[in-house]
Every structure is written in structure tokens, then in C-alpha cells.
Amino acid sequence: ELRRIPHPPGRVPLLGDVFGANVSTPVQDSMRFARSLGPIFRRKAFTKEIVFVAGARLGADMADESRFAKHVGLGVANLRPVAGDGLFTAYNHEPNWQLAHDILAPGFNRDAMAGYHRLMLDVAARLTERWDERERAGVAVDVPGDMTKLTLETIARTGFGHDFGSFERERPHPFVTAMVGTLAFAQRRNVVPGALAPLLLREASRRNDADMAYLNRTVDEVVAARRAESGGGELNDLLDRMLEVAHPETGERLTAENIRRQVITFLVAGHETTSGALSFALHYLARHPDVLARAQDEVDRVWAGKDEPAYEDVAKLRYLRRVLDESLRLWPTAPAFAREARQDTELGGEHPMRRGAWALVLTMMLHRDPEAWGPDPEAFDPDRFDPKAVRSRPAHVFKPFGTGARACIGRQFALHEATLVLGLLLRRYDLHGDPEYRLRVAERLTLMPEGLTLNLSRRATLD
Ligand code: HEM
Secondary structure, eight states: OGGGSOOOSOOBTTTBSOTTOOTTOHHHHHHHHHHHHOSEEEEEETTEEEEEEOSHHHHHHHTOTTTEEEOOOHHHHHTHHHHTTSTTTOOTTOHHHHHHHHHHGGGGSHHHHHHHHHHHHHHHHHHHHHHHHHHHHTOOEEHHHHHHHHHHHHHHHHHHOOOOOGGGOSSOOHHHHHHHHHHHHHHHHTTSOTTTHHHHTHHHHHHHHHHHHHHHHHHHHHHHHHHHSOOOOOOOSHHHHHHHOOOTTTOOOOOHHHHHHHHHHHHHHTTHHHHHHHHHHHHHHHHOHHHHHHHHHHHHHHTTTOSSOOHHHHTTOHHHHHHHHHHHHHOOSSOEEEEEESSSEEETTTEEEOTTOEEEEEHHHHTTOHHHHOSOTTSOOGGGGSHHHHHTSOTTOOOTTOOGGGSOTTHHHHHHHHHHHHHHHHHHEEEEEOTTOOOOEEEESEEEESSOEEEEEEOGGGO
16 A cells, blocks of 8 residues: 555665665655655665655554554664663563563652752753853853763763763763764664665674674673672662662563663663753754743742752743753654554554554654644744643644653653753853854754854853
8 A cells, every 4th residue: 555655756766765865864854755745655765665654643643552552663673783672672572671661660750850850960060060161261062062961971870870971071972972873873774775784884884883892891881880889779770770679570680681781771862862852952042032031031030049949840940841842842852753553454544554564753744744733833932832732732743752652761851851951051041052053953863953052151140
């Protein structure tokens, strides 16, 4: 039934849809194709054909867990050599998914989150120290670079008691460089068929092996350091849970090999996408002085008289949270997720799918469908997330954290961290973007603004 689904014009035998395809921007190419081809379309690279879902109605239908489930394919499958049966890359049927999910989920409940708050504040203080220096020197800050330092330190310290020392170095930590290498490699593997990979990606593949070895080595050191500590058994962080906790019903534990996979998974999934989300939000705040002023006014009011916000104070920043949601609507930093049919079914009542058939949901197009979001979906407007507007929209059309049983386990963690940091930054600085800057988005499975810098000035109210 693929024949009824449109594809780009000018398909080339053997090669597929090469026109308009750029290996370094597959997501943005797909956005363009969605605009001309509609809510469902297909693209072919060599022999591999992928169905994309870009419309809100079809995307919402794929959220039906009784008919669809996560599909481990493309970029996610390509990360299996690094992340194995870790939570993000596990197949639905692998027993380690449920085991790790049940052991780790309490690491994200309210009590656990409240415990991470103190460490999140400490890391944010390192960021503002650095930004104060830049401000005094009149030098612009590198937003994605510094947000990555912040989010890596946050997940490393809260989850694993580890300090990468990111703020003590100018360049990214080698862990980040190796991670970006493996993500970019996994993205490139999407368009190169397995049979041609040894030929076309020989050099890249060798570098990827070195990157993976570095990630493994780093993680093994983090785990060894914890094992060497005399076991306090306080179950305070994710690593404690991985090492010490048995499944409440079966008594089973994670194996050493699986723990290695989970630590890599959480160090990567736990910082890269949050860093992008913070960066896009800061870009839009700098671009929209009215939004910035309103968000600053909220922070000043809600956190008035407090040196440091308490855990409960973060969720009170309702408007700032809408700014974050609106940024994740336009640029969901994990830009797609794949869904497979659990049984023979019809997508949207019109596209037959056999059991096991799958499609890729293009999240940012689901988020920009005028049917769900109104006539001007490209405009940045946080008021789309005020409660009345949310109630007036169909369900399942906002999915930056994926959907169903395999949705993001770190959602609350990311939202708390990002809202806290944005609140602290807006309370302290005015943001001045370069008026010449045009948003460019770099892709490495995740999305990140490229070349985004901001100038800062300390706000008078704080002196
Ligand atoms: C899964 C997005 C932050 C850990 C996912 C998925 C999405 C996502 C879309 C589902 C992927 C799929 O269906 O294939 C995001 C975004 C974040 C974020 C946009 C930040 C703004 C985090 C954080 C952590 C985390 C902070 C950990 C502390 C995970 C894990 C999974 C996951 C472990 C796999 C869950 C499972 O399959 O059981 N995330 N995430 N993420 N995320 Fe996040």
C-alpha cells in the first residue's frame, strides 16, 4: 500500500530520493518534504524506504498504545553498539527493559527530584560565575557550549556523583566530543545501506570505534569509583539504584554489562536534549523582548525575597514553563520517534499497515500542523500553552518527550532543570542577541542551534 503514499519527485534508480537530500540535515530536509508532500510521505535512500508521518491527526493516531508501540529503528537502532539493551535502545521484548524501568523509575519520583534540586543549584552557580566573568569582560557567551557544560555536569552529579569539571575547561569535555561523534555516526548510518557501510564509512567507522571505547572507559571509571566507596547503601542516586536495588517483585538485579549500558544511556540522553532545549529557549527569549520582559517579571515576582528558589518554587514559574514548551514545540530536540503496528491495522483509518510495519513521526511537523495549532503555527507564542488554549486542542499533538510506555523517563528531570536554570538566568541577566544572527540548526540525531551567542548585562535590580 506504499504506492498511495507520495514521495519526492525525481527518484533515481538505485540511489533513491537524492535530490534535496543533504546527509548532514536529514530532519530539516524531511521538514521541507513534509511541507510539499503532506501529512504522510516516504523517502528512499538506496534500497531503504522510510514512511514519515507529519500530520497531527495521523501522529495522534500513532499514540494509540493498543495498536502501536515504539519501534527501535534508524538512529536508535544504530546506537545499539554503544547503548545495547539500555533503556533507550532496548527492544520492547527484551526483559532488561522492564527490569531497568522498574528499578530506575523511582529515581525520578518527587522525592528523588527534590533531592537533586540542591545539586542542580550548585551546577547553575558554576554557570552564572562563568557568565558573570563574560559579562564583566563584555564578551558574548557561547550558548549551546555552555548549556552542554551545565546539563552534562547536572546529570553526572545528580545521577552518578561524578564531576566532569566541564566549567574548568575551555573546550568541551572529551566525553562530549566522543558522544557527538557517535551520535553523528549513527545519523549517517541511516542513509548508508549496511552492505556499503564498510566501503563508504571506513574511516568514520574507525573513529566511531575509538569514540565508543572512550565512552566505555569513562563509564567504567565512574562505576569503579562508586564500587570502591564503602557501600553506604543510601540509594540516593541513579547509580546507587543500578548497583544496589533488586526488582521489588522478582528480586532480579541489573548485570554489570547492563549497568554500563544504562550509565552511557543516562549520561547521553540525560544532557544532550536538555542542552538543546535550553539553547532554543534562550534564542527565542532574546528574539522576543516582550516575552523576555514578561518572563522576567514573573521570576522577580514569584521568587521575590529568595536568595535561592526552593524545589517547589520552580514549578510556580508557569509562564517560563510555557516559553520552554513553545521552544520544544518548534524545535523538539529529539526530533522524531518511530512507531510500529502491534497488529494489522489502518493508520488514520486509511493507510493499511501490517503487524511490524513502522513509520517515523516527525515531531516538529506534528507540532506545526495548522489543523491542531491554528493558522500561524510557525510563530513563537508561549500563550499557546495557557491552560485554556491547551484544552481547546486535540489530544496527543504535543509529543516532545515521545509517547506511551517508552516515553521519556527523564521528562520531569529535564523540565525541572531547564525551568530552574532559565529562571536563575533571567533573574540575573538581560539577554542581547546578535541582530544579524539567523537560526541555524545542527543535526546529530538531536537538534542544536549552531553558532548562537548572546551578550549579557547584569540586571540593575540585583545589585
Ligand atoms: C526517551 C526526549 C531529557 C532519559 C525519550 C524519548 C524522547 C525523549 C522523544 C522517546 C524516544 C523514542 O520513542 O524512541 C527528551 C527530551 C529531553 C529529554 C526532548 C529534554 C528536553 C531526558 C533526561 C533523561 C532522559 C534528562 C535522563 C535523566 C531518557 C531515557 C529514555 C528517553 C532513558 C528511554 C525511555 C524508555 O524507553 O524506557 N526522551 N528527553 N531524557 N529519555 Fe528523554
